[in-house]
Amino acid sequence: xxxxxxxxxxxxxxxxxxxxxxxxxxxxxxxxxxxxxxxxxxxxxxxxxxxxxxxxxxxxxxxxxxxxxxxxxxxxxxxxxxxxxxxxxxxxxxxxxxxxxxxxxxxxxxxxxxxxxxxxxxxxxxxxxxxxxxxxxxxxxxxxxxxxxxxxxxxxxxxxxxxxxxxxxxxxxxxxxxxxxxxxxxxxxxxxxxxxxxxxxxxxxxxxxxxxxxxxxxxxxxxxxxxxxxxxxxxxxxxxxxxxxxxxxxxxxxxxxx
Numbered sequence: 079x080x081x082x083x084x085x086x087x088x089x090x091x092x093x094x095x096x097x098x099x100x101x102x103x104x105x106x107x108x109x110x111x112x113x114x115x116x117x118x119x120x121x122x123x124x125x126x127x128x129x130x131x132x133x134x135x136x137x138x139x140x141x142x143x144x145x146x147x148x149x150x151x152x153x154x155x156x157x158x159x160x161x162x163x164x165x166x167x168x169x170x171x172x173x174x175x176x177x178x179x180x181x182x183x184x185x186x187x188x189x190x191x192x193x194x195x196x197x198x199x200x201x202x203x204x205x206x207x208x209x210x211x212x213x214x215x216x217x218x219x220x221x222x223x224x225x226x227x228x229x230x231x232x233x234x235x236x237x238x239x240x241x242x243x244x245x246x247x248x249x250x251x252x253x254x255x256x257x258x259x260x261x262x263x264x265x266x267x268x269x270x271x272x273x274x275x276x277x278x279x280x281x282x283x284x285x286x287x288x289x290x291x292x293x294x295x296x297x298x299x300x301x302x303x304x305x306x307x308x309x310x311x312x313x314x315x316x317x318x319x320x321x322x323x324x325x326x327x328x329x330x331x332x333x334x335x336x
Contacts, residue, residue, distance in 0.1 A: 099124040134203060141199055141209040144246065148196035159189065169198055172205045175242055175273040180302050183277040191277040195244045198275055207241035207273075214248040218257045225256075238267035242275065249280040249288050258294050265301035276302060 081104075088097035099121050103109040109117055138146065150170045155161050168174075174181065181198060183191045199209040212220070224233040237243060243264070253261070268274050280288055282303050289295035 093125055095128040096121050096125040133206070137203040137206075137208055138200065141203055141211055143196040143199055143209070143211045143244075144213075145193055145196040146200075148193045148200055150197050150201045153194065153197055154190065161194075170201055172202050172207065175202050175205070175207050178268075178271055178273055180268075180274040180276065182282055182303055183275065184281055185279070187279055191279075192246055195246055195275045195277050199242050199244050202242045202273070208239075209242040209244065210237070210240045211244040211246065213246045215250065217245060218253075218260055221260045222256065234263055234267065237264060238272065240272065242273045243268065244275045244277075246277045248276050248278045249285070253289065255291075258289060258291070258298065262294060262298050262301070265298060269301040274302065 085097050085101070088094070088100070103117055103120070109120075112120075150166065153161070153166060155163055169181065181195075183194050185191055196211065199211060202209050221230065221233060224230040245264075265274070278285075282299070285299050285303075286292070286295045289298060
């Protein structure tokens with residue numbers, strides 16, 4: 079009777095896995111030789127593991143990664159891709175997320191930029207950070223709709239709260255004037271406050287030319303790679319971001335201060 083009451087109390091406290099593990103212990107004679115502390119530790123571990131897995135599932139669902147199966151462990155380091163394993167290993171620690179830096183992944187189409195971006199975002203989710211994936215064209219469309227229905231400020235605020243924002247396929251076409259302003263608003267909110275991943279076929283040194291208008295171009299480029307027309311500049315309190323070559327390009331810097 080006491081056991082049943084305890085089970086009900088555990089379930090009322092939403093400790094269902096703890097309760098199930100306790101019931102399993104009572105059925106398993108091997109646990110009889112364990113001390114109270116050891117058995118309690120196993121129960122707490124079971125509950126914590128369940129909650130961590132549930133939280134990870136929620137974070138990955140909300141992130142809406144284009145390649146949900148992408149992960150750091152399965153990154154291809156083929157010689158043609160010229161990926162620096164040391165840089166990727168450092169990024170896998172998610173220190174860049176905690177310090178609110180940016181990662182720029184550049185390279186030709188088909189070289190795995192999206193996979194890298196999703197793998198880094200997935201790793202961030204595994205470390206307990208929130209993430210959100212958007213292709214640049216889709217992101218700008220959502221912002222245009224939000225501007226039309228009066229929810230623009232609310233959408234910007236929601237994006238600003240995301241720990242890791244992935245903007246994929248930036249620079250596929252000449253950005254419209256409103257898109258430049260939208261990007262600046264997003265990066266202004268995130269610079270020094272949240273982490274950002276951007277992928278592009280366009281080498282960052284050509285972003286000024288792509289953006290066109292010098293003042294806006296300076297403001298945008300400075301907030302993502304800390305590099306204005308007059309050379310490198312830090313973004314907020316952080317050093318320049320990691321620019322990872324997906325294929326045939328050269329690493330230009332690091333968000334880890336190398």
